[in-house]
Amino acid sequence: MNEQALRITMGPVPYLWEGTKWRDFYFGVADSPVVDAVTLGEVVCSKREHFIRPFLDEVIERLEAAGKEVALATLALVTLERERQLTRQVTQSERLVEANDLAALAMLAGRPHHIGPFVNVYNGPTAELLARQGARRICLGAELPAQSIARITAAAPAIDYELVAFGRLPLAISARCAHARAKGHTKDNCQFVCGEDPDGLDVDTLDEQAFLTINGVQTMSRHCQALIGDLDTLARIGITHIRLSPQDCDMLAVAGVFAGVRDGRLGGAEGTDMLRAIYPAAALSNGFIHGAPGMDWVAA
Amino acid sequence: MELICPAGTPAAYREAADAGADAIYCGFRNDTNARNFPGLNFSTPELVEAVAYGRARGVGTYVALNTFMRAGDEDLWYRAAGDAVAAGAEALIVADMALMAHVAERYPEQRLHVSVQASASNVDAINFLVSSFGARRLVLPRVLTIPEIAAIARNVNCELEVFAFGGLCVMAEGRCSLSSYVTGQSPNMHGVCSPASHVRYREDGEDMVSELAGFTINRFGPGEPAGYPTLCKGRFHIAEDDGYAFEDPVSLDVMNHIEALADAGVTALKIEGRQRGKAYVAEVVRRLKDALNSAPADRAQHVEGLRLLSEGQRTTTGAYEKKWR
Incomplete structure (x- = not known):
């Protein structure tokens, strides 16, 4: 088990952002003194990939020059031939790759790689199996309670474990694009309308309860997961890396708050208040690791 | 094509077997299966009886162990796999990779099917599961068009099973929280x-x-x-x-595309609905079996009445047709 302090990773931007906005975001991350590692790439929809492609190389160079560990994430759902090719292309990179679909897992077996939150790892034997095939870090899925995480990390202790500590949670993915549908299009003729919502599209109930968020073919939580008051727990159950999943807010400030609480410069309650101020668009939640509904907020 | 029918209870199993099912899938009365509803599913002795009833009529029994093993409680799933093998199940339907590995290692002769919950939606993923665990069949997630299924079938060396009728997951199965x-x-x-x-x-x-x-x-x-x-x-x-926002209250019905699915290389058609009553199951099995056995032109009349039994009385071909996306 790794005794080091929790390391902070910046995850892939889940939304469709303008290419330049995406580039400038990661340039900022490169300059952040508190972010240790970055995983990036298009995870949600293969149709969006060309928006970031022109900027990918310079972003990676900048991050690596700043000393960040960089990993490339693969698509979460691979069905089309184009998506298989894209996955193959990413996995052929000399850099670390994070597998988010079994296709990528197949391509990466036998060499060091990461496992993303879209590959189902619910127990120790699965983590052991993946570690034997070369997994060096597993970003666990959102819905696991702390007890399961503790048992998984104990069963395969030689590798690192990551968990999304900040951001709206990916809850589902579909072949159908609800985002395009909501705006009167189909997926095949979507006109990239998801780009109109850089922080996702709100889904409310008919009684005006804030409920879910649509992000292209992905459905996300409406609440923003914030494990800011749970960092000691995360370290105790074997988490080595906390992932910040980019929202359309000041993510460098978010990273600063996490580093401050981790290093004892800020209290958990203080950090929570600061996150609420930085990202007022979403209520905070931390239910899953407490074994509660994911949208719940369980006070420390 | 093989018609795979659901049974949530021993009574539904017998009805489905008598109505002409080629194989029946069912699960144990615990967390190991994805229809873990009160009043449903099988005890081990009930499964043993069901397997015997099916075998006497040429009907195979597939046992669904299609949830993911809870960390620390893996023995519940390992025991269920052992019980299903001992009961004589023709196949185990498994979602969790570590459970697939366990079955492949402990029961190498046992026929292993990959559950739809494993979320293998492409050639590379499927071949990986076949070569790693010796899977003989894979149930495809409802995210593919028929031409995409055909392209997959040409490049994998296992059988493919698809959902043809009943409830419809809008989201990719096994990836929904x-x-x-x-x-x-x-x-x-x-x-x-x-x-x-x-x-x-x-x-x-x-x-x-x-x-x-x-x-x-x-x-x-x-x-x-x-x-x-x-x-x-x-x-x-x-x-x-x-x-x-995501899907209307419709259910899946692709019985008008049976030829296309057969031509695509699909081995088996699956009916969803272990939570359904035995009368529903019997009716659906009988009509779908008749439809499968009749000429394409006569098929519609067999399927028509079924639409009334469907959720919301409206049906969709879902992801099997590109326009659904």
């Missing part, structure tokens, strides 16, 4: 989705409101039939409109 986000219970971990324990119907003026864990999933006007609040099939407010 919507239910646990709202209720704390999910298909992958608990074998349930939008569990009845969290459902409430209330009257609001003239409307009937269906709720899940206190959230309004739908609102029905006078005379509108009030459906079950499965959360991805609710009516929501989105982009300034009210509507079915």
Whole structure:
């Protein structure tokens, strides 16, 4: 088990952002003194990939020059031939790759790689199996309670474990694009309308309860997961890396708050208040690791 | 093509077998299967009896162990696999990779099917599972068009099974935590989705409101039939409109595409519905079997009556046709 302090990773931007906005975001991350590692790439929809492609190389160079560990994430759902090719292309990179679909897992077996939150790892034997095939870090899925995480990390202790500590949670993915549908299009003729919502599209109930968020073919939580008051727990159950999943807010400030609480410069309650101020668009939640509904907020 | 039928109870099993099922899938009465509902499923002795009943009629029994093993409690799943093998199940339907590895190692002769919950939706993923665990068949997620299925079938060396009739997951199976986000219970971990324990119907003026864990999933006007609040099939407010954001309350029916599926290389058609009563199961099996056995031109008449049994009485071909996306 790794005794080091929790390391902070910046995850892939889940939304469709303008290419330049995406580039400038990661340039900022490169300059952040508190972010240790970055995983990036298009995870949600293969149709969006060309928006970031022109900027990918310079972003990676900048991050690596700043000393960040960089990993490339693969698509979460691979069905089309184009998506298989894209996955193959990413996995052929000399850099670390994070597998988010079994296709990528197949391509990466036998060499060091990461496992993303879209590959189902619910127990120790699965983590052991993946570690034997070369997994060096597993970003666990959102819905696991702390007890399961503790048992998984104990069963395969030689590798690192990551968990999304900040951001709206990916809850589902579909072949159908609800985002395009909501705006009167189909997926095949979507006109990239998801780009109109850089922080996702709100889904409310008919009684005006804030409920879910649509992000292209992905459905996300409406609440923003914030494990800011749970960092000691995360370290105790074997988490080595906390992932910040980019929202359309000041993510460098978010990273600063996490580093401050981790290093004892800020209290958990203080950090929570600061996150609420930085990202007022979403209520905070931390239910899953407490074994509660994911949208719940369980006070420390 | 083989017709695979659901059985939530021993009585439904016998009805399905008598009605002409080629194989029947069922699960144990615990967390190891994805229809972990009160009053459903099989004890080990019931499974042993069912296997014998099926075998006497040439009907195979597939045991669904299609949830993910809870960390620390893996023995429950290992025991279930051992019990299913001992009962003589023709196949185990498995979602969790570590359980696949366990079955492949302990019971190398046992026929292993990869569950739809494993979320293998492409050639590379499927070949990986076949070569790693010796899987003989794979149930495809409902995210593919028929031409895409055909392209996969040409490049994998296992049988393919697809859902043909019944309930429809809008989201890629095995990758959905919507239910646990709202209720704390999910298909992958608990074998349930939008569990009845969290459902409430209330009257609001003239409307009937269906709720899940206190959230309004739908609102029905006078005379509108009030459906079950499965959360991805609710009516929501989105982009300034009210509507079915993800999917209408429809069920899957691809019986008009049987030739295309057969030509695509599909081995087996699966009927969803282990939670359904035995009368429904028997009716669906009988009609679909007749449809499979008749000439394409006569097929429609066999299937027509079935549409009335479907959820919301409307059906879709779902992802099998590109326009659904």
